Amino acid sequence: MDEWEVIARARERFPVRGGSRVIGIGDDAAVVGERLLSTELFVEGVHFDRGWMNWDTIGRRCTEIVLSDIAAMGGTVDGLLVGFSGTLGSDEINLLLDGISSAEVPVLGGDTVGGGGECGVVLAMTVLGNAKRPVLRKGAQAGDVVYVSGALGGVLAGQKLLERGRRDSPLVERFLAPRARLDLASFWGRSASAMIDISDGLSSELWHIAGDSRVRIEIESVRIPIFEGVETVFENPIEAALSSGEELELLATAPVPLLEGKEIGCVKEGEGVFLDGTLLRRSGFTHRW
Amino acid sequence: MDEWEVIARARERFPVRGGSRVIGIGDDAAVVGERLLSTELFVEGVHFDRGWMNWDTIGRRCTEIVLSDIAAMGGTVDGLLVGFSGTLGSDEINLLLDGISSAEVPVLGGDTVGGGGECGVVLAMTVLGNAKRPVLRKGAQAGDVVYVSGALGGVLAGQKLLERGRRDSPLVERFLAPRARLDLASFWGRSASAMIDISDGLSSELWHIAGDSRVRIEIESVRIPIFEGVETVFENPIEAALSSGEELELLATAPVPLLEGKEIGCVKEGEGVFLDGTLLRRSGFTHRW
Known part of the structure; x- marks a missing residue:
C-alpha cells in the first residue's frame, strides 16, 4: 500500500461533516473556519541524515517545510507545536531548538519523548495558521494562467552535490535552507x-491541481525557471526542475498576474498535465509500505 | 537532561508574545484565542508494545490520550491530525485507523511516512479543540476543594496483570481502553x-497544580477513590493510585461541587502537596535524555 492509498483510505474512513467550513484530508492544510492546521513527520534516515546536516539545519529545514503548508493555502502563521522522539544529547537538542527558532514563529x-533504543529521531511539527479565504487545490478554472514563485531544481541539485561530498555551492545552501x-x-x-507548495516536485503538484480542479494544465518547458547552476549537475535541468521536491516555492493558478509570479503555462478544459504538448508523467517521491 | 529541563528550556527560548489570549508551553494544550491545540508523540517500545496490544487498541488508546488534553482544559474537540511513521502492513494500518475512528472524532x-528501517512505529497525534474559557493549571485558590472524576490505580494494575500474561480482567480492560x-x-x-488530566499520575498532577497556582494542596488518602480490584494486585493501593499514569481522569480544584466529582482534599495558602499531613513525593514517569 503506498502513501496515496493510505490517504484515500483515510479520506473514505473519516468523511468530514460540519459543512463547507471544515475541509479535511487532501489539501496542504486542514481548514476549520478561518483556522488552518497541518502536521508533518520527519524521520531520521528518511527525511534527513545527521551525517549531512547539523541539528540546527535539520530544525530550520523541517520548520520551513511545515510552514510552507500554510503558505500553500495563502495563510499566515500563528504558531507551531513541536514534538520529537529518539536519542538526542543536550547539545543536539539546543541546536535543534536554535534551528526551529530561526523561523521566528x-x-x-x-x-518530547526520550529513548526509543537505537532508533533515529522523529520530529513531528504541527503548524496553526489562518486565512480569511483559504486557497485550495481544486479551484483552477479554464482560462487561468499557471505561476510559480521561483526558480526550481536547485534543491535536488544541491542534494546531489552533497551526496558527492561537496559543501561549497549555492546549490547545497539551497538544499539545506x-x-x-x-x-x-x-x-x-x-x-x-x-x-499548492512544491514539496513533492513540480510535476506531482501540477497533477494535484489538475486532478482536484478537474482541468487540463499545459506547461511550456522553456518557461520553467531553472535555479542557477542546475545545468552543471544535471544533463536535463527541466527534468530536475520537474521532480525536485521540498523546493517550497508556490505553484498557483490565477485569472490575473501574481506578484513576482513566473508564468509557466495555462489552464484549459479537459484533464491531465501536458508539457510541450506531451502527457507529463507524475514524478516525485511517494512513501510506500 | 530530562523532560522538564527540555520544557523549561523551550519555554525560555520561545516566550509567547501576543497578550493573554495566547498561552504557550506548559499547560495541557496551547490556547490561541478560543482554540485549543495539543500534540503528543507515541513511540513503539516506549508508549506501547505490539506484543501487548492489537493495532486497533493502540490507535484507540493513543487517540483517547490526546483527546484528554482538551478535556483537561474544559474544552470540546473539533478534530484530529494523525501522523505515523515506521513499518506497518496494510492490515495493521487498517486496524490502526479502526482504533482511531472508534473515538468518533x-x-x-x-x-504518513513509510520505512525507517527496523525502527518502531511513531504515532503523532494533534488535536484541535475549543473552549470559551479554557481552564489552566494555575487558577487554584485557597478555599477551593480538590476533585477527581473517577477511581484510580486500575490502569497501573491492569498493566501489571498484562505483564504477567493475564488478559481476562476488568483491570486489563481499564489499562487497554x-x-x-x-x-x-x-x-x-x-x-x-x-x-489537569491524570496522565503522569495523581501525585505528579497535584504538584503541577500546586506549583503553577502557588498554593498548598492537602489530600486525605481515605478519600482517594480506588479502582475495584487494585488491592488484589498491589499491597498498597493508595500508592498505586498516586502513581498510575494515563488514567485520563480529570483532577480539578473548584469553589463549588463538580458534577460526579469525588472530593479528595482542599487548597490552602502556602506551597507543596501533602498527603495525610506528610509531604507527598512527586512520582510518575519522566522521560529522560
Missing part, C-alpha cells in the same frame, strides 16, 4: 484560484 | 479554578 507547545514563501502567500492568496 | 488531516473525560470536561470547565 511562536512555539506554542509540544511533546529552503524557505517557505510566506512573504508572498497572502498576496497570492487574494487572487489565486488554486494553490 | 473527525480526522482533519495527517501525514482508558477514556478521555470529554463527557464531563465542559461541565467541570464552567466552575473549575484549575484543571
Whole structure:
C-alpha cells in the first residue's frame, strides 16, 4: 500500500461533516473556519541524515517545510507545536531548538519523548495558521494562467552535490535552507484560484491541481525557471526542475498576474498535465509500505 | 537532561508574545484565542508494545490520550491530525485507523511516512479543540476543594496483570481502553479554578497544580477513590493510585461541587502537596535524555 492509498483510505474512513467550513484530508492544510492546521513527520534516515546536516539545519529545514503548508493555502502563521522522539544529547537538542527558532514563529507547545533504543529521531511539527479565504487545490478554472514563485531544481541539485561530498555551492545552501514563501502567500492568496507548495516536485503538484480542479494544465518547458547552476549537475535541468521536491516555492493558478509570479503555462478544459504538448508523467517521491 | 529541563528550556527560548489570549508551553494544550491545540508523540517500545496490544487498541488508546488534553482544559474537540511513521502492513494500518475512528472524532488531516528501517512505529497525534474559557493549571485558590472524576490505580494494575500474561480482567480492560473525560470536561470547565488530566499520575498532577497556582494542596488518602480490584494486585493501593499514569481522569480544584466529582482534599495558602499531613513525593514517569 503506498502513501496515496493510505490517504484515500483515510479520506473514505473519516468523511468530514460540519459543512463547507471544515475541509479535511487532501489539501496542504486542514481548514476549520478561518483556522488552518497541518502536521508533518520527519524521520531520521528518511527525511534527513545527521551525517549531512547539523541539528540546527535539520530544525530550520523541517520548520520551513511545515510552514510552507500554510503558505500553500495563502495563510499566515500563528504558531507551531513541536514534538520529537529518539536519542538526542543536550547539545543536539539546543541546536535543534536554535534551528526551529530561526523561523521566528511562536512555539506554542509540544511533546518530547526520550529513548526509543537505537532508533533515529522523529520530529513531528504541527503548524496553526489562518486565512480569511483559504486557497485550495481544486479551484483552477479554464482560462487561468499557471505561476510559480521561483526558480526550481536547485534543491535536488544541491542534494546531489552533497551526496558527492561537496559543501561549497549555492546549490547545497539551497538544499539545506529552503524557505517557505510566506512573504508572498497572502498576496497570492487574494487572487489565486488554486494553490499548492512544491514539496513533492513540480510535476506531482501540477497533477494535484489538475486532478482536484478537474482541468487540463499545459506547461511550456522553456518557461520553467531553472535555479542557477542546475545545468552543471544535471544533463536535463527541466527534468530536475520537474521532480525536485521540498523546493517550497508556490505553484498557483490565477485569472490575473501574481506578484513576482513566473508564468509557466495555462489552464484549459479537459484533464491531465501536458508539457510541450506531451502527457507529463507524475514524478516525485511517494512513501510506500 | 530530562523532560522538564527540555520544557523549561523551550519555554525560555520561545516566550509567547501576543497578550493573554495566547498561552504557550506548559499547560495541557496551547490556547490561541478560543482554540485549543495539543500534540503528543507515541513511540513503539516506549508508549506501547505490539506484543501487548492489537493495532486497533493502540490507535484507540493513543487517540483517547490526546483527546484528554482538551478535556483537561474544559474544552470540546473539533478534530484530529494523525501522523505515523515506521513499518506497518496494510492490515495493521487498517486496524490502526479502526482504533482511531472508534473515538468518533473527525480526522482533519495527517501525514504518513513509510520505512525507517527496523525502527518502531511513531504515532503523532494533534488535536484541535475549543473552549470559551479554557481552564489552566494555575487558577487554584485557597478555599477551593480538590476533585477527581473517577477511581484510580486500575490502569497501573491492569498493566501489571498484562505483564504477567493475564488478559481476562476488568483491570486489563481499564489499562487497554482508558477514556478521555470529554463527557464531563465542559461541565467541570464552567466552575473549575484549575484543571489537569491524570496522565503522569495523581501525585505528579497535584504538584503541577500546586506549583503553577502557588498554593498548598492537602489530600486525605481515605478519600482517594480506588479502582475495584487494585488491592488484589498491589499491597498498597493508595500508592498505586498516586502513581498510575494515563488514567485520563480529570483532577480539578473548584469553589463549588463538580458534577460526579469525588472530593479528595482542599487548597490552602502556602506551597507543596501533602498527603495525610506528610509531604507527598512527586512520582510518575519522566522521560529522560
